[in-house]
Amino acid sequence: MIGRIGRVLGLAALAAMLAMGGAMASETSLGAPVPWGMGLQPSGGPVKDAIHSFNTLVFWxxxxxxxxxxxxxxxxxxxxxxxxxxxxxxxxxxxxxxxAWTVIPVLLLLVIAIPSFRLIYFQDRARDADITINVTGRQWYWNYAFPDHGNFNFDSRPIPEEELQPGQLRNLAVDEPLVIPAGATVRVITQGADVIHSFFVPSLGVQKYTIPGRIMETWMRADRPGVYYGQCNQICGVNHWFMPIMVRAVTPAEFEQWVGQARQRFAHTMPQQPVGVASATADTIHIAAARQ
Ligand SMILES: [Cu+2]
Known part of the structure; x- marks a missing residue:
């Protein structure tokens, strides 16, 4: 009798935990780990869709x-x-x-290899990116720069456990999330400032090393507005845990509004001269003038 009550209570507790996990994830995010979650995180965009279908093929x-x-x-x-x-x-x-036992495995490997290479090249580079962001891994925080919007940049650090607000996820919520427009193709340029880190957002299908002295490229797209969590997933030192990633995808109008505010808040990080073609032209004129 007691055993049966215990089992019923245990099942009820488990059901409550699952329901809570589901509710928390749906109210704050689309891409986050949930209690008792198994398999890959739900997809937030086209790269993860491609990973899901490849995973299903290999699984079967x-x-x-x-x-x-x-x-x-x-x-x-x-x-x-x-x-x-x-x-x-x-x-x-x-x-x-x-x-037979040589040829059949070779054919199976071919069946796996062809979509695998296709996926690698799909993830590799953005075709016609709408915006570019620079991601720099540092010991131990992330720095995000927006070269298309005046090249302001800011640091992103986790919120300490004792300061968490209701709905914020422990070890995942950060003070300054990376904000991107939903539906836009975002080119991600990664570099490392000190050691190797890795920019990893599972629900968007992004994982790219950030390597000192090297610039690497990948891309992501969030199909819907929401919050997509990730972490540095390359062991990078004692505070490796201190590098969660929070990508907030918002509507294009909200993004423009956020950019306007961010340009003011992070004005001190922006280069004095306008970046891009204008400054390159100015430099070229200077060099040409100096040579004469
Ligand atoms: Cu790291």
Whole structure:
């Protein structure tokens, strides 16, 4: 009786935890870990959609191979046991069988390799990006710069546990989220300031190393407004845990409004001269004038 009550209570607690996890995730975000979550996080954009379909393909190939090998094993144990098969066969070669067990795995690998390479190239580079952001990994915080919007930049750090507001996720919420327009193709340029970090937002299908002295590129797109969480996932020192990522995707109008405010708040980080073509032209004129 007591055992049964315990089990019922346990199940009720589990159901409550799952419901709470689901409610929290839906009210604050689209991309976040949930209690008892299994498998990949739900997709927030096209890159993750492609990862999901590749994962499904590989998963079913694994299921088929596992079932085939398990059945073969059970059959061999049953059919070739000492009682059923007292005089074992001494055959050591079978050419058709050897060709089959070489060619079939090769074909399977090809079936996996072709979509795998396609996915790598899909993630690699943005075609016709709408905006570019620079992501710099530092010990131990992120720095985000917006070169298309005056090149302001800001740091992003986690909110300490004792200062968390209701709905903010522990070790994931940050003081300054990275804001992007939903539906826009965002080119992400990564670099490392000190050691190797990794910019990883699972629900958007983004993972790129940030390496000192090297510039790398990838892209992301959030199909819907929402909050997508990630973390540095390259062990980068004692405060590696201190590098959560919070990507807030907003409507284009809200993004423009945010950019306007950010340009004022982070005005001190902006270069004195306008960046881009204008400054390049000015520099070129200076150099040309100096040479004459
Ligand atoms: Cu790191």
């Amino acid at each position: 190939i694994i299921v088929a191979i596992t079932i085939f090998v398990a059945l073969l094993l059970v059959y061999c144990i049953w059919r070739y046991s000492a009682s059923r098969n007292p005089t074992p066969s001494r055959v050591s070669h079978n050419t058709p069988l050897e060709i």
